[in-house]
Amino acid sequence: MDLKLPYLLKPYNICHFNDSIFYIGNRKVFPKEKSFYACSNCKEIANALKLMITQGGAPLQVALTSFRYIASEMQKEHIKFNFNNLKKEIMYIVKARVTNTTMKRCVEKILKHYEIRFSDSHYDINTFIKEINKTIDQIESDYNKLYCNMGQYGASLIKDGDKILTTCFAEHTFLLSIYYAKLANKKVKVYVNETRPYFQGIRLTAPSLYELGIDVKIISDSMGSFLMQSGEITHYMSGADLVCMDGSVVNKIGTNQNAICAKYYNIPYTAFSMAPDKSKKSYKDVEMEYRDPKELLMIDNEYIGDKNISAIYPAFDIIREDLVTNIVTNKGIFKPNEIKEVVSWMQ
Amino acid sequence: MDLKLPYLLKPYNICHFNDSIFYIGNRKVFPKEKSFYACSNCKEIANALKLMITQGGAPLQVALTSFRYIASEMQKEHIKFNFNNLKKEIMYIVKARVTNTTMKRCVEKILKHYEIRFSDSHYDINTFIKEINKTIDQIESDYNKLYCNMGQYGASLIKDGDKILTTCFAEHTFLLSIYYAKLANKKVKVYVNETRPYFQGIRLTAPSLYELGIDVKIISDSMGSFLMQSGEITHYMSGADLVCMDGSVVNKIGTNQNAICAKYYNIPYTAFSMAPDKSKKSYKDVEMEYRDPKELLMIDNEYIGDKNISAIYPAFDIIREDLVTNIVTNKGIFKPNEIKEVVSWMQ
Numbered sequence: 120m121d122l123k124l125p126y127l128l129k130p131y132n133i134c135h136f137n138d139s140i141f142y143i144g145n146r147k148v149f150p151k152e153k154s155f156y157a158c159s160n161c162k163e164i165a166n167a168l169k170l171m172i173t174q175g176g177a178p179l180q181v182a183l184t185s186f187r188y189i190a191s192e193m194q195k196e197h198i199k200f201n202f203n204n205l206k207k208e209i210m211y212i213v214k215a216r217v218t219n220t221t222m223k224r225c226v227e228k229i230l231k232h233y234e235i236r237f238s239d240s241h242y243d244i245n246t247f248i249k250e251i252n253k254t255i256d257q258i259e260s261d262y263n264k265l266y267c268n269m270g271q272y273g274a275s276l277i278k279d280g281d282k283i284l285t286t287c288f289a290e291h292t293f294l295l296s297i298y299y300a301k302l303a304n305k306k307v308k309v310y311v312n313e314t315r316p317y318f319q320g321i322r323l324t325a326p327s328l329y330e331l332g333i334d335v336k337i338i339s340d341s342m343g344s345f346l347m348q349s350g351e352i353t354h355y356m357s358g359a360d361l362v363c364m365d366g367s368v369v370n371k372i373g374t375n376q377n378a379i380c381a382k383y384y385n386i387p388y389t390a391f392s393m394a395p396d397k398s399k400k401s402y403k404d405v406e407m408e409y410r411d412p413k414e415l416l417m418i419d420n421e422y423i424g425d426k427n428i429s430a431i432y433p434a435f436d437i438i439r440e441d442l443v444t445n446i447v448t449n450k451g452i453f454k455p456n457e458i459k460e461v462v463s464w465m466q
Numbered sequence: 467m468d469l470k471l472p473y474l475l476k477p478y479n480i481c482h483f484n485d486s487i488f489y490i491g492n493r494k495v496f497p498k499e500k501s502f503y504a505c506s507n508c509k510e511i512a513n514a515l516k517l518m519i520t521q522g523g524a525p526l527q528v529a530l531t532s533f534r535y536i537a538s539e540m541q542k543e544h545i546k547f548n549f550n551n552l553k554k555e556i557m558y559i560v561k562a563r564v565t566n567t568t569m570k571r572c573v574e575k576i577l578k579h580y581e582i583r584f585s586d587s588h589y590d591i592n593t594f595i596k597e598i599n600k601t602i603d604q605i606e607s608d609y610n611k612l613y614c615n616m617g618q619y620g621a622s623l624i625k626d627g628d629k630i631l632t633t634c635f636a637e638h639t640f641l642l643s644i645y646y647a648k649l650a651n652k653k654v655k656v657y658v659n660e661t662r663p664y665f666q667g668i669r670l671t672a673p674s675l676y677e678l679g680i681d682v683k684i685i686s687d688s689m690g691s692f693l694m695q696s697g698e699i700t701h702y703m704s705g706a707d708l709v710c711m712d713g714s715v716v717n718k719i720g721t722n723q724n725a726i727c728a729k730y731y732n733i734p735y736t737a738f739s740m741a742p743d744k745s746k747k748s749y750k751d752v753e754m755e756y757r758d759p760k761e762l763l764m765i766d767n768e769y770i771g772d773k774n775i776s777a778i779y780p781a782f783d784i785i786r787e788d789l790v791t792n793i794v795t796n797k798g799i800f801k802p803n804e805i806k807e808v809v810s811w812m813q
Binding site: 150151286312313314315316318321322325326329335336337338339340341342343344345348372373375376377379380382383412415416418419422423424425427428429430431432433436437 | 497498633659660661662663665668669672673676682683684685686687688689690691692695719720722723724726727729730759762763765766769770771772774775776777778779780783784
């Protein structure tokens with residue numbers, strides 16, 4: 120199947136490096152600007168992730184490309200390969216986004232793979248670069264295949280005439296599902312929650328769907344249940360920042376209320392996740408990210424209301440397993456209570 | 467009971483007129499600016515309401531003050547009182563907000579009261595002014611008493627330690643309920659939905675509660691269910707633009723999803739409405755307002771995303787009767803199935 124990707128998901132536009140500078144596609148200014156945020160080292164890359172310069176599945180791509188970047192920098196500086204330094208650098212990036220356990224697991228797997236062979240520092244940098252680039256090439260190629268597969272699984276859940284609600288930016292697997300459904304001549308309409316406070320729905324998801332030729336309409340985060348009540352939504356779909364072994368799903372704040380309303384109106388809810396996180400036995404093991412309340416209270420560096428009044432900004436929702444109809448993984452489509460059985464290639 | 471009102475609800479700040487100019491407190495720029503929007507006639511007042519310069523319960527106050535304004539203008543121009551002209555002028559204002567049936571019913575009641583006596587044009591303007599001012603004085607005084615009563619009813623539903631979620635700007639009755647609960651030494655915390663796209667929660671409700679000394683925190687419209695799930699919400703309360711005779715409630719878009727989530731987490735939902743609308747036998751009789759999608763897509767006259775992608779903007783939600791725990795009216799607190807029995811002083 121064709122891996123047709125919109126601008127935002129093309130690997131070069133997610134991140135790349137050149138002449139010692141690491142460039143991250145700046146999702147905070149897209150689509151007004153198609154620009155890159157420049158970083159001079161891994162600490163700056165980690166900081167960019169904290170600033171939400173990019174998000175969702177992109178930090179994984181940032182981490183993978185960072186392996187190539189660190190190795191290349193070491194070569195330039197003619198230093199003998201030092202595995203512990205590499206590990207320290209890459210861990211800045213992993214720690215920048217605690218909820219993104221896919222990135223964490225993938226990076227840890229790579230580190231484990233190399234640790235035994237390289238930690239005694241007998242290898243020089245040229246050997247390491249050759250090996251690490253081969254490993255990353257393989258992982259990227261594997262991911263592309265998995266994205267296509269998951270797009271096919273997702274498309275199989277979409278019926279002709281479906282009107283789908285989505286929140287935030289569910290990336291490759293959701294976008295490809297919609298695209299493949301369209302290729303299969305299914306009529307699909309997508310309603311996109313604007314996704315406050317960063318407006319990922321307006322800025323990332325809607326333009327990407329539009330680029331793929333999909334019929335797309337934006338609504339505020341408060342309008343999903345209105346459309347469900349009116350019969351204008353037939354399926355709710357979202358990405359999942361992580362899936363726990365109990366079948367509960369963690370995703371962008373606002374996903375839970377839509378999942379509750381979907382259940383109330385007998386509408387299926389499907390979440391997309393490469394694989395469940397075996398380290399999370401249940402939703403109770405999830406570490407929550409709270410972000411700076413000013414993100415909610417200010418627009419363009421100006422307070423919307425009264426600066427004396429504060430806000431809280433939990434970044435993610437936990438959607439309990441009884442609200443989840445399907446979880447699309449790299450191994451196929453599962454019910455929440457079946458997710459324990461999914462063994463990922465990664466695990 | 468003390469009618470302690472925050473800045474936004476003081477009658478002068480809602481609207482007043484002086485030297486032929488009608489001034490409406492501009493809620494679209496509050497609290498950044500405490501300014502007034504100037505109108506030179508009733509068509510301009512109606513247009514201001516369409517532009518949402520003020521909203522919620524304020525259009526009723528605008529309509530009442532407009533009676534005084536029209537009469538005063540007629541006197542200035544030394545014209546003989548013409549009831550049909552007055553009716554034409556005031557109806558511009560009523561028609562500006564189709565969902566605001568409280569304003570409509572109140573205006574129609576006043577018109578009906580005067581129609582028989584004044585429609586033959588035998589009365590001069592001085593007689594009319596004296597009479598209409600007396601009528602409006604009486605209505606305003608009645609309303610103030612009802613606001614206090616409803617604030618007391620609302621406060622009786624609030625328990626010590628309650629954490630209340632609210633949406634948009636529920637005006638006198640909700641604010642007084644919270645205030646009276648506080649006066650009765652109940653500890654109350656209020657979470658306010660920001661209320662996209664106009665941010666009434668951030669701009670109107672939060673500053674008004676803060677002014678009344680209430681512990682208040684802002685959240686986005688997508689965070690209510692997160693707090694309910696965490697046990698951080700014990701009661702959901704909102705205004706009601708109208709209540710139908712079947713006990714269903716019409717209020718700001720976003721109210722329905724919170725009511726559904728409240729039911730899901732066994733949290734009561736209380737709506738405040740002066741009185742049900744007898745002309746609306748059920749939710750099916752409700753005429754829906756759709757607003758300009760650009761309100762969602764633009765901030766400060768600039769598109770957030772891609773200007774080629776459109777939005778839909780339904781302004782109100784219908785909250786079906788099975789989701790409503792209490793309806794606070796001027797006659798007391800009722801269950802949705804009891805609302806048919808409420809006979810308002812207005813009806």
